[in-house]
Amino acid sequence: MKIYGPSFSPFVSRVRTALHHKGIAYEQELPPGGSARSEEYLRINPIGKVPTMVDGGVTLPESEVICEYLEEKYPQKPLMPADLAARGKVRLINRVGDIYIVVPLFTLFAQLNPATRDQALADTGLAGTRTGLSILEGFMEGDEYAVGGALTLADCAVPPILFFVHYILSHFGDSEPLTNYPRLDAYWWNMSKHQICGPILDDMDTTFKALLASRA
Ligand SMILES: N[C@@H](CCC(=O)N[C@@H](CS)C(=O)NCC(=O)O)C(=O)O
Numbered sequence: 001m002k003i004y005g006p007s008f009s010p011f012v013s014r015v016r017t018a019l020h021h022k023g024i025a026y027e028q029e030l031p032p033g034g035s036a037r038s039e040e041y042l043r044i045n046p047i048g049k050v051p052t053m054v055d056g057g058v059t060l061p062e063s064e065v066i067c068e069y070l071e072e073k074y075p076q077k078p079l080m081p082a083d084l085a086a087r088g089k090v091r092l093i094n095r096v097g098d099i100y101i102v103v104p105l106f107t108l109f110a111q112l113n114p115a116t117r118d119q120a121l122a123d124t125g126l127a128g129t130r131t132g133l134s135i136l137e138g139f140m141e142g143d144e145y146a147v148g149g150a151l152t153l154a155d156c157a158v159p160p161i162l163f164f165v166h167y168i169l170s171h172f173g174d175s176e177p178l179t180n181y182p183r184l185d186a187y188w189w190n191m192s193k194h195q196i197c198g199p200i201l202d203d204m205d206t207t208f209k210a211l212l213a214s215r216a
Contacts, residue, residue, distance in 0.1 A: 001026040004041070005050025008208035010102075010160035011063035012051045013200050017156040018067045021196050022077045064094060067153050079153045089139065089147045093154040096136050097161050104128025105161070105168055112171045126172055129165065133181050143186035151196065159191040163204050 003019070003026050005012035012028075019026050031041035037048045045052040045061040052059065053066045055073075060066050071079050080087050107125035111117045136158070141147050146154035162184065169177035178185035191197045 002054040003028045004031050004044065004052040004054075005036075006030060006207055006211070007200075007203040008211055009050050010164055010204070011049075013160035013163075013204055014063045014156045015051050015053065015066050015070075016203075017160075017197060017200050018070050018079055018153065020200065021079060021151055021156075022070065022074045024070065024074060063157070064098065064153075067156060071153065079151060079156065081148050081150070081152060083148075086147050086152075089141065090152045090154045093136065093139050093146050094157045096132065096139060097154075097157050100132035100135055101129060101161055101165070104132060105164060108168050108172065109164075112168070122172065126169075129169070130180075133165070133178070133184060137181040137184050140183045140187060143183050144190050146187070151194075155191065155194075155197060159188070159197050159201055160204060162188050162191075163201055167208070 001019075001024060003012065003015055005028070007013065007016065007028070016028075031038060031050060032044075033040035035041065036045075036050050041052075042048055044054070044059060047061045049061065051063055051066060052061050053069070055069075058069070060069055067079070080090060104125045104127075107121055108129060111122040111125065142149075145151060146158055162178070165177050166175075169175075178188055192201055
């Protein structure tokens with residue numbers, strides 16, 4: 001099994017968390033041609049984003065799709081609860097993260113530099129991200145795990161998103177962005193110490209700092 005993409009990507013981290021939890025061996029490579037938009041990589045994944053999974057003859061883009069594939073191919077050490085309503089909750093939390101937090105967060109990511117910042121776009125991104133966090137706070141079932149009492153696909157997706165919530169909002173004067181969301185705040189600290197999620201978050205931190213240093 002091969003995963004294309006760097007460890008600082010929240011979407012690569014989501015897939016890596018599932019792989020580590022299930023104990024599946026994999027190789028990790030950066031996109032050939034040096035970018036997710038290179039011709040070589042676009043032949044593998046025409047969406048031009050990371051991650052992509054290649055498993056024998058199966059090539060899949062999109063982190064959520066890859067995680068569902070892994071869950072079905074390797075049902076041992078499940079990442080979906082048995083209960084139907086809980087399964088719906090996992091999918092709902094992942095949808096909220098991908099649409100209602102990541103989308104406004106990406107708007108903010110393009111406005112990090114105060115010198116070139118479009119303040120109206122930044123304000124829209126900030127408001128949207130905080131609304132998304134508030135929605136997510138309401139759907140979280142606990143502060144140890146997102147749904148029920150065990151790791152699920154929601155815990156593969158949410159902690160890497162919260163990593164970038166911290167990084168991005170710190171550029172807008174909010175260095176403790178989860179203070180108003182007590183369940184998410186406690187969850188973040190619990191996940192940073194979790195035996196599977198903690199090391200993945202550490203890898204995000206190390207590789208992201210290296211990326212920033214290489215650009216400085
Ligand atoms: N919905 C996609 C999002 C993937 C995504 O946005 N990846 C970013 C990195 S975090 C990317 O590949 N960006 C490269 C680019 O846009 O050129 C997923 O869940 O896999």
